Amino acid sequence: MPSSTVDLSSSDLFRHHYEADPRDEHLERSYHRARAIGRHWRLTLDDIVNLTPKFWRIFTDGIILRDTVAHIIFTMQCNLVAGTIAPFVLKRPDLEPLMKQLLHFDVVSSYMLNEVGHGCDARNIETTATWQSDGGFILNTPSPSARKFMPPAIPVAGIPRVAVVFAQLRVKEEDRGIRPFVVPLHDGRKMYQGVKTWRLPKISSGQVLHHDLTSFNHVHLPSTALLGDLEPPANMRDQYLRSISRLVVGALAMSMWVVPFLKCAVYVVGKYSQQRTVQQGLHGERVPIITFRTQQLPIAHALAEAAVLEPFADWIATQHTSPSTSPAVKHGFSVILKVVLLQNGRGSLNELIERSGAQGMLPDNKLIELETLTRMVGIAEGEVLVLSIRFATELLLGRYSIPKAQDPSSLLAQHEAGLFGELRQLQQSIKDHRGQEYNQYILPQCRSIILAIGQRMAYEAAVDRGVDRDLLALYEAGALKSDSSWYVEQLGLSRAAQFDKERQACDAIMSQVDRHLDSLDIEPYCTAPMLSSSRWERFVDAAPLYTGDADFNEHRDSKL
Structure with a gap:
């Protein structure tokens, strides 16, 4: 397994530029960085065909944060293009030189x-x-x-x-x-x-x-x-x-990007929130903005989601490479992961951007870029809503099934079973799954049932991995909020009880917030100037400076 990409991220090629370079220079540098990433990982034909652990590890690695464009170029080349050609190489030796060129990035591809x-x-x-x-x-x-x-x-x-x-x-x-x-x-x-x-x-x-x-x-x-x-x-x-089977792999791989995106965003906003202060009242003391619960909640939820979604992505990747998993179920797993990661990624990134003020809007702080890329993940390799409708329909029609809940009595498992039962009963009363009734009653709920399945699976994967209990508790509380009324109606779990679950979990996480932020291991890849006062000063020093020696008195006395 290649060494950490931290060394690569600190090389001259990946040195961060605060100054605004022309578009073509950015693009050219990204291609050279994609080549460097490819040569760092040294993927083989076996990695591409058999989807080895090294292959999957690439898509949650922090190097993507240094240049998302470079990583997109790398992903398209090694998964979509090389992945499409790879199965034919064993029977066609004439393709071997091209495959070597692709994996070594002597050529680029589309x-x-x-x-x-x-x-x-x-x-x-x-x-x-x-x-x-x-x-x-x-x-x-x-x-x-x-x-x-x-x-x-x-x-x-x-x-x-x-x-x-x-x-x-x-x-x-x-x-x-x-x-x-x-x-x-x-x-x-x-x-x-x-x-x-x-x-x-x-x-x-x-x-x-x-x-x-x-x-x-x-x-x-x-x-x-x-x-x-x-x-x-x-x-x-x-x-x-x-012929397009690598799109399924691509949907899974690109969805995994949300994990480092979330880690970066919560680390930046979490550290910023401890340094940024406001004055309490006219003569009060200045306190960090992280003091306020409205600042704590987005940070704590993003920490919980990052902790849960990473083992979930690993579990899905393992299921995808298992020979006992059918192609249809593999495709279903990629849809489930995509739905859950988009739900959590887009929601948390939006909240974190809102809580970072004007600085969060600066492109160099990456938050807006990561949010945009997360939206693109929802479209790339299959639009998430269309995929959800197709997969949910196949489940409702009984064409195949997915692994059942490990603990059917858990809140998330009951939610999944309840929603699925409701939709199955409704679907059975509709004659044609392509008809108007199905369009009106079932289609708008398809994404919700896929999300419910994914939330249950993600929670189980995190429990198996031994994720911190406080983080698990807040992830569960966040999942409850995504369909709060169902838990009130079906399980009698009041809004006050749901709120208190969130409150207790958030208190526990915020009492050790630095430990949770530092355990993300994402700091070496983060270049946001808002992370510290020293980074901010370097950012300002690189900005164009306007000075002059005009005489204000002359201007004031002049006639307009």
Whole structure:
């Protein structure tokens, strides 16, 4: 296992820059950092194919906080692109050089599935790859809505780029399904003939990887470009799902980013709240803002969530790599993790940003950027609401099941069973799960049932890991707040009783808040100037300074 990335984060390449560099310089530096991250971890074909512990560890590592764009580039290359190609390498030695280039970052890559007109319905993409009599293919974009709408395809940092492009395979006018093709895009400086890319505007809120539009105008590909064979699949849907299977892994991996995001945000705001003071009344003493319960609650809840979600993510990853877990259930696990991490991540990040004042809005403090990226996690590799609807529907229809609660008498297990029972009874009274009644009554509740399942699973995983009892208690209290009325109606747990559970757990955590903050082990990766007065002064010193020697008296006496 490679050494800690703390050493990498302190290298010259990862040195933090407070000054505002041009967009292109930021992007080029991020590509060099992605290459450094890739060479640090030294992933192998075995890591990619078998999803080893080293593979999963990467996605909760703190190095992502130093450059989120670099980590997005790294994740797309090692999971989506290398992961799609990897299963074919053992049978195709001609792919080995490309795989080595990808893992060593001698080339960069793009994963091109979605199109402008086809996001959630990517099975209906329009891009075609038509088989030719010489064994090759003609790759073509038939309309503006078929332009690939994915992260960058433009030349950056002089590094050649190759893409995995999904297209309809046409053989003698027969549609043989959506297939992946290996397509070189440019040599690091110029686009290859027939490949056209539009650079779209920057996504707002911090350093976030932008998207491009890419089209192909009758690009000739060799026979080796196709990943797979020419034979018509026995089942189009199954073949399509196999070809995009790394999206499931990607959804799981990207969801895990929320763990270091939460750790960073709560560490920064927690430390800031102990240093920032306000005066009590006109002549009172100055006290740290963390004195107030309204400041304590977001910090304590984020600490509890970070402590619970990390072992939950590890447990889900273990289940995902188990040979006894079916592909359908693996997909379900990734949806559950995504729903829970987004619920906690977005909620806590919003609260922490609100409690950090004007300084929390500065891009250099990262809070807004982390919140934006968490929103993007909800869209990337499958939009969270759409995934929730599909998975909840399959559970309600009994197509497969998930592990039952270890302790059915726990509050969270009772909540899960109660909600599921309510929806199952309602679903059985509806004839068509694609009809209007199902749309009106079931769809709006699908995400809630997935969240309930995930909250119960997360709590159990944290108990098994031996997470601090106070943190567990506050996580449970936070889960109760997400559906407070159900606990009042069904279990007779009054709002006052729920409030008191939260109060007691928060008191216990805040009595040892420094220990909990320091145990996050995230400080080496945090660069926020609001963390300390010395960092703030360095930040101010790097800002443009305006001075002058104008005479105010002359200005006052002059006539306007």
